[in-house]
Structure formats: C-alpha cells, structure tokens
Amino acid sequence: xxxxxxxxxxxxxxxxxxxxxxxxxxxxxxxxxxxxxxxxxxxxxxxxxxxxxxxxxxxxxxxxxxxxxxxxxxxxxxxxxxxxxxxxxxxxxxxxxxxxxxxxxxxxxxxxxxxxxxxxxxxxxxxxxxxxxxxxxxxxxxxxxxxxxxxxxxxxxxxxxxxxxxxxxxxxxxxxxxxxxxxxxxxxxxxxxxxxxxxxxxxxxxxxxxxxxxxxxxxxxxxxxxxxxxxxxxxxxxxxxxxxxxxxxxxxxxxxxxxxxxxxxxxxxxxxxxxxxxxxxxxxxxxxxxxxxxxxxxxxxxxxxxxxxxxxxxxxxxxxxxxxxxxxxxxxxxx
Ligand SMILES: C[S@@+](CC[C@H](N)C(=O)[O-])C[C@H]1O[C@@H](n2cnc3c(N)ncnc32)[C@H](O)[C@@H]1O
Numbered sequence: 147x148x149x150x151x152x153x154x155x156x157x158x159x160x161x162x163x164x165x166x167x168x169x170x171x172x173x174x175x176x177x178x179x180x181x182x183x184x185x186x187x188x189x190x191x192x193x194x195x196x197x198x199x200x201x202x203x204x205x206x207x208x209x210x211x212x213x214x215x216x217x218x219x220x221x222x223x224x225x226x227x228x229x230x231x232x233x234x235x236x237x238x239x240x241x242x243x244x245x246x247x248x249x250x251x252x253x254x255x256x257x258x259x260x261x262x263x264x265x266x267x268x269x270x271x272x273x274x275x276x277x278x279x280x281x282x283x284x285x286x287x288x289x290x291x292x293x294x295x296x297x298x299x300x301x302x303x304x305x306x307x308x309x310x311x312x313x314x315x316x317x318x319x320x321x322x323x324x325x326x327x328x329x330x331x332x333x334x335x336x337x338x339x340x341x342x343x344x345x346x347x348x349x350x351x352x353x354x355x356x357x358x359x360x361x362x363x364x365x366x367x368x369x370x371x372x373x374x375x376x377x378x379x380x381x382x383x384x385x386x387x388x389x390x391x392x393x394x395x396x397x398x399x400x401x402x403x404x405x406x407x408x409x410x411x412x413x414x415x416x417x418x419x420x421x422x423x424x425x426x427x428x429x430x431x432x433x434x435x436x437x438x439x440x441x442x443x444x445x446x447x448x449x450x451x452x453x454x455x456x457x458x459x460x461x462x463x464x465x466x467x468x469x470x471x472x473x474x475x476x477x478x479x480x481x
Contacts, residue, residue: 158202169239267417272333301368308375312338325350390435
C-alpha cells in the first residue's frame, strides 16, 4: 500500500458522517435509503460519502433491482491499514458517545421496522402460505432434490430454521429421529402444528424462536435446513453463521433460495428484501462461517412457467466433512 492510499483511507474516515456510516456498516449491511433514514441526511449527500468510502476500499456496494446495498468491503479486514481503521471504527461505534449511541438505536429501529414488515406479511398470509409458495417455485422437484441430498440416511437431529408451515419437517420426516423447527410467527407455527399432526409426524417439535439467536447448544444438529427464508432477512450471512454454530462436526446445512432475479414487486407485495443470491455470495457466507460449499443444484422453471423463478439448493458441510474431503483430494496437505 502506498502513502497516497493510506492517506486516502484516513481522509475517507476522517469526517464525521463517514465515520458514522462506517460504524453502521460494521453492524450490518444497509441500503442507501436505510442509511439516509438513520442519519437523517439527504440521499445525494449520503451517496457522496458512500462513494468516498468505497473508493478508499472501506465499503463495497452491490445493486439489486432498485435497491443499492452497502457493506464493509469483504477484503478490508485482511488489509493491515484498512483492518486497523475498521477496528477503531468498531470501538467508537460501540462507545457511549451520544451521537453514535443514537445511530446505534436508529440502526436497531431500522432492523425492527424491517422485521415487522416481514412479520406482518407472515401473520397475514400464514393460511395462504402453501399456495403462495407454489406461485414461484417448482415445488415437488425442489423437495425431491433436497431430500435426495441425504441419500437415504437417517440422522439424529434435524433443525429447520424459519420452519413456516412445517413443510420441511414433513418432507424430511423419514430422515431424522428428532426434528425441531423454529419460527418467529405464531400464526405460521399454529398451522405447522396442525400440518404435522395431520401428516402423522410425531417426532418433530415446533418452537417459537429467532433464528439469529437460538437457545441451543453449539454442535447440536446433524442437519440444518433453511428453505426460502434468507431473502426475507436483513442479515442472511448471520443466519448461515448461526446454522454453522448449530452443526455437529461433519453435519450438513441445506439452503434453498432463489437465484438472482429481477422481480422487484416481490419486495413490495411479498416482503422480500433480497432478489435472490449468487453462488459466490453463498460461498462467501459459508467460508466466513467455517463451512464448505459442497454442492450446488439449480432448478430452472420450464418454458411454460413464466411466473416461476430459478431456485438454488446449496449443500454446505461443517468442518469434519470438509477436512475429510480435503485429505481425500490432497492427502499431504492435511496433517
Ligand atoms: C417464506 S417462509 C418459509 C417457510 C418454510 N421454510 C417453507 O419453506 O415453507 C419464511 C419463514 O421464516 C420465518 N422467519 C423470518 N424471520 C425469522 C427469524 N428471524 N427467526 C425465525 N423465523 C423467521 C417467517 O416467520 C416465515 O415463517
């Protein structure tokens, strides 16, 4: 890194609004609109500051439909100068300073407002969920492929994050000895209970809980499933990290969600936050959570199914399996 580059970093962070923005981004990814609302400043002004932070290598952006997302640049933490600046930013962002304390509070309010939109959607649509899910998914194909990933194995503990109406607990029922599904929506959980009872699935439980912080010991699950949940979340990476925490060594995480798409109306009408995910993004979350992305399946809709979207299934392994694979492929690289 040159003297000029280093000066650029300090010039970028050496301004109050930009320091506050980086403090917010250290808490999590935000859209430009959310940053504008939290800071109470105009959009052009905020965008100008964000560009300076991105040019200095501290922040990175990613456009998805009409929304622009900003986050801490993925490689910044590995760079000595940028990493040191981020450590200082985190310290000030956690401090009791009056201005940053208010930013923190507004960040939380923004997250809560976002979660409330999704919660209201699920409360209102719990009874309709089975029909709504089918609108955009080639459902039976996906389910068969997801279950097929376990290759007939029966595991001890299966955990479903964002269990909704209990469909995953139902289709995987023959593949676990004990299952538990967590969801934040009481309405969804009530329907899930009725569905599982009707399907005769007595070895699964349903519990109310936030998938970002579950009251479960680390390494308690053989398989964790996150089906059609991540695109509603403000922090999908944190959900993957929580799933990784729950997995036993050698356990597997099965994620299914949309491939990147441009159906913007899903945000307004169906509370989606993200318009699908790329394989690279999922791979990065896995790597950050200590998982290895083992397999990717892509299910494209048929030519006559214009309303359906391409769906991805990502199979991720927790370390023991990942290490076994590395030692199989490169026997001398693993001590
Ligand atoms: C689209 S539904 C999918 C349900 C189910 N996995 C399926 O495929 O039918 C998403 C579910 O995630 C739940 N959810 C959203 N945020 C959550 C959170 N932070 N913790 C637990 N559940 C959450 C919602 O209440 C909703 O039931």
